[in-house]
Every structure is written in C-alpha cells, then in structure tokens.
Amino acid sequence: MGFLAFLVIGGLCxxxxxxxxxGQRKSKPNLVKPLLAILLGFIAALASSYLGQVLGFFQPGQMLEWLSAILASCLAGSLYAGLNK
Structure with a gap:
C-alpha cells in the first residue's frame, strides 16, 4: 500500500x-483535535503495516495489511477520543 492509502485509511478511521x-462536545470544536486524530490514525496504520511486514505476517498489498491498518487506526482513534474528553 502506498503513502496515500495509509493517509486516507488512517485519517478516516x-x-x-x-x-x-x-460524550459531551462543545458546539464549535477547534480544528486541532480532528487533525490530531487524523495524524494518530495515519501513524497507527503506517506502523501496523511496517511491523507486519518486518515480522513476516504479510507481504505488501495483501488483504491482511489493509485489515491491520484499519484496525490499528480505529484503535488509535478510539483511544485518543476516550482519553481526550
């Protein structure tokens, strides 16, 4: 998967x-929190793909790579949202 795919998957998740x-949100949220969620999702997707390839779980472009990127970025986004109330 390419850099752009990691950015899209991680950012969206x-x-x-x-x-x-x-949870309770302000009526007008600032822009920093969604941008930080995008960055954390991107980093989690990138890290899961890199670690999976280094450890030999999958090759680049396999379906398991996509799944690990999605799961890692969702987990990172959920942890960020849960800890940043």
Missing part, C-alpha cells in the same frame, strides 16, 4: 472514531 465517540 481516526476522524470517525473521534466524531462518533459518545
């Missing part, structure tokens, strides 16, 4: 986890 996480 991070923002969706931040947006859909239940």
């Amino acid at each position: 991070g923002v969706f986890a931040w947006v859909f996480y239940p």
Whole structure:
C-alpha cells in the first residue's frame, strides 16, 4: 500500500472514531483535535503495516495489511477520543 492509502485509511478511521465517540462536545470544536486524530490514525496504520511486514505476517498489498491498518487506526482513534474528553 502506498503513502496515500495509509493517509486516507488512517485519517478516516481516526476522524470517525473521534466524531462518533459518545460524550459531551462543545458546539464549535477547534480544528486541532480532528487533525490530531487524523495524524494518530495515519501513524497507527503506517506502523501496523511496517511491523507486519518486518515480522513476516504479510507481504505488501495483501488483504491482511489493509485489515491491520484499519484496525490499528480505529484503535488509535478510539483511544485518543476516550482519553481526550
């Protein structure tokens, strides 16, 4: 997977986890929190793909790489949203 795919997958999963996480929100949220969720999701997707390839779990472009990137970025976004109330 390429750099852009990691950015899209990680960014979307991070923002969706931040947006859909239940809790009290201000009427006008600042821009830093969604951007940080995008960055954390991207980094988690990139790290899961890199570690999976280094440890020999999958080759680049396999379906397991996509799945690990999605799961890692959703987990990172959920943890960020849960800890940043």
